[in-house]
Amino acid sequence: MADKQQNRPRGGGHGHMGAAPVEKAKDFKGTIKKLISYLGAYKIAVFLVMIFAIASTIFNIWGPKILSKAITELFTGLTKKYEGTGDINFEKIGGVLLFMLGLYVLSSLFGVIQGWIMSTISQKITYRMRKEISEKINRMPMNYFESRTTGEVLSRITNDVDTLGQSLNQSLTQLITSTFTIVGVIVMMLSISVKMTGIAILIVPISLILIMVVVKNSQKYFQTQQEYLGVINGKVEETIGGYTIVRLFNEEENSLVEFKEQNDVLFKSAWKSQFLSGLMQPIMNFIGNLGYVGVAIAGGIMAYNGVITVGDIQAFIQYVRNLTQPIAQLAQVSNxxxxxxxAAERVFEFLNEEEEDQLAENPVQIDKAAGMVDFDHVQFGYTSDKIIIQDFTSHVDPGQTVAIVGPTGAGKTTMVKLLMRFYDVNSGAIKIDGHNIQDFNRADLRKNIGMVLQDTWLFKGTIMDNLRYGRLDATDEEVYAAAKAARVDHFIKTLPGGYEMELNEESSNISQGQKQLLTIARAILADKPILILDEATSSVDTRTEELIQEAMNNLMEGRTSFVIAHRLSTIKDADKILYMQDGDIKEQGTHEELLAQQGLYASLYNSQFEELAE
Known part of the structure; x- marks a missing residue:
């Protein structure tokens, strides 16, 4: 296995667009049960949401029935006035209208309250999930992250939780209001006329059949749309991230062609999915109009025969109009x-992933390790059927500098990962001060180990904040002293703002060598007794390498240090050099001793010397 394994984030494309789902859950019922258990913490609030949603729906449905009384009164008054037997009772009509206005105000008020409560519930659940995911990340084994892209992990925290929160907020209230609207409208229609209800109710199965046809046909296009949205995001991110290389190899045209092909698929699937989902409203309007026509004809005949009042016909027609909308909403709710x-299933899958044990049964308590390290017949493989560290044995005294060299894939970085307990050995043991590292709590173990990597990591914030990252309680004077020891103090003072200068997200407003020096200063400030330097000088120029080498010498002073390096000139003064190949130590000793053996190390060193001489 290669020493380094880089996982580049790819675009997730797990958003929620249109009326169709991104994907279907494998275990819908099981996932919904888990979600209900999350909602269980807010039982009273959910109950109140249901009460307010039902009340809002009832008052809203009641409105047309009340209005029918005003219209009937107006029609009766006009008839009396025309016949000369009476006049319009505006006082009664005004009272009815005011009562109806009150109903609508109450309906809106209850709707606002239930919306506020439901938004609070959904946001609390998404907050809890993000918190649980964040805590889960710190308990998960390293192999989980090395076997997945960063983008895939991030999509659980961002896209999936957002989709879950938005869908939960909308679907629960819509499910309640739509269901009660359909039931309530049908009840009110029956109270007016059973015959006309029979005519109007025919639109329900027709609407449902047409909606199912539209949803079924649009589903595959929505899925393709979401899939290629992820592909497009990944392509854009990949191209922008490697923009210099793309231009260097004149690959702009090929990138554009590939992007166009993917974009065409996205365009066609998005157009079809949006067009088909857009058909839903016109279809519902058409079906609603058919029902409206049927009711108008039947109602006219019944009114002519004196079976029904004009106001009731008007109310019934409104109810017919109100019946189609909740049916369409229920279709959207199902999506x-x-x-x-x-989305919830993906979140729960992540939360159910295997965790590494953080605490030992009887943990070793060491305030600060002396730094003696023993590798005792260590055997390890990332998978049980492929062992890459066969039999690694070595003793390191406190304060010694150990260089680990060898060809790519020899297992150098794997050994330091085992020392940090990012992975546990298959057999054998690694000991610090005579204690098996598996007897330490992981956090206590890592408090004694510092690390400077080839791939520097600095976060968006001030230089002072970045230097303090490994030791938050450090004073300003201690930070300045660490920066001076790392040969970076002078450079920092030349920057606008000095130690308070803000680094951007990629830390691209300083050079690679300067970033490396800052990480060394951070390690000096952290003051750990055991130190790991992994290819810390491999990506800088010779002059900067000299500065970094001086800084590293200051950093390693008095500490047990493990240095992984390809440039053998940088580790000649190491107390011990381990030459690794195929997961085993082939040679070990000082620089002079290994040269005198005229073996693998000498051959590698001489080949580098010859390259420099050329």
């Missing part, structure tokens, strides 16, 4: 529920 379940 949202699928989308919510798919």
């Amino acid at each position: 949202m529920l699928q989308s919510m379940a798919a």
Whole structure:
């Protein structure tokens, strides 16, 4: 296995667009049960949401029935006035209208309250999930992250949780209001006329059949749309991230062609999915109009025969109009529920992933290790069927500098990962001060080990904040002293703002060598007794390498240090050099001793010397 394994983030494309779900959950019922258990913490709030949603729906449905009384009164008054037997009772009509206005105000008020409560519930659940995911990340084994892209992990925290929160907020209230609206409208229609209700109710199965046809046909296009949205995001991110290389190899045209092909698929699937989902409203309007026509004809005949009042016909027609909308909403809710379940399932899968044990049964308590390290017949493989460290044995005294060299894939970086307990050995043991590292709590073990990597990591924030990252309680004077020891103090003072200068997200406003020096200063400030330097000088120029070498010498002073290096000139003064190949130590000794053996190390060193001489 290669020493370094880089996982570049790719675009997730797990957003929620249109009316169709991103994907279907494998275990819909099981996922919904887990979600209900999360909602269980807010039982009273959910109950209140249901009460307010039902109340809002009832008052809203009641409105047309009340309005019918005003219209009937107006029609009766006009008839009396025309016949000369009476006049319009505006006082009664005004009272009815004011009562109806009150109903609508109450309906809106209850709707606002239930919306506020539901938004609070959904945001609390998403907050809890993000918190649980964040805590989970710190308990998960390293192999999980090395076997997945960063983008895939991030999508669980961002896209999936957002989709879950939005869908939960909308679907629960819509499910309640749509269901009660359909039931309530049908009840009110029956109270007006059973015959006309029979005519109007025919639109329900027709609407449902047409909606199912539209959803079924649009589903595959929505899935393709979401898939290629992820592909497009990944392509854009990849091209921008490697923009210099793309231009260097004149690959702009090929990148554009590939992007166009993917974009065409996205365009066609997005157009079809949006067009088909857009058909839903016109279809519902058409079906609603058919029902409207049927009711108008039947109602006219019944009114002519004196079976029904004009106001009741008007109310009934409004109810027919109100019947189609909640049916369409229920179709959307079913899609949202699928989308919510798919997103929730991915979140729950992540939360159920295997964790590494953080605490030992009887943990070793060492305030600060002396730094003696023993590798005792260590055997390890990332998979049980492929052992890459066969039999690694070596003793390191406190304060010694040990260089680990060898060809790519020899297992050098794997050994330091085992020392940090990013992975556990298959057999054998690694000991610090005579204690097996598996007897330490992981956090206590890592408090004694510092690390400077080839791939520097600095976060968006001030230089002072970045230097303090490994020791938050350090004073300003201690930070300045560490920066001076790392040969970076002068450079920092030349920057605008000095130690308070803000680094950007990629830390691209300083050079690679300067970033490396800052990470060394951070390690000096952290003051760990055991130190790991992994290819810390491999990506800088010769002059900067000299500065970094001086800084590293200051850093390694008095500490047990493990140095992984390809440039053998940088580790000649090491107390011990381990030459690794195929997961085993082939040679070990000082620089002079290994040269005198005229073996593998001498051959590698001489080949580098010859390259420099040329």
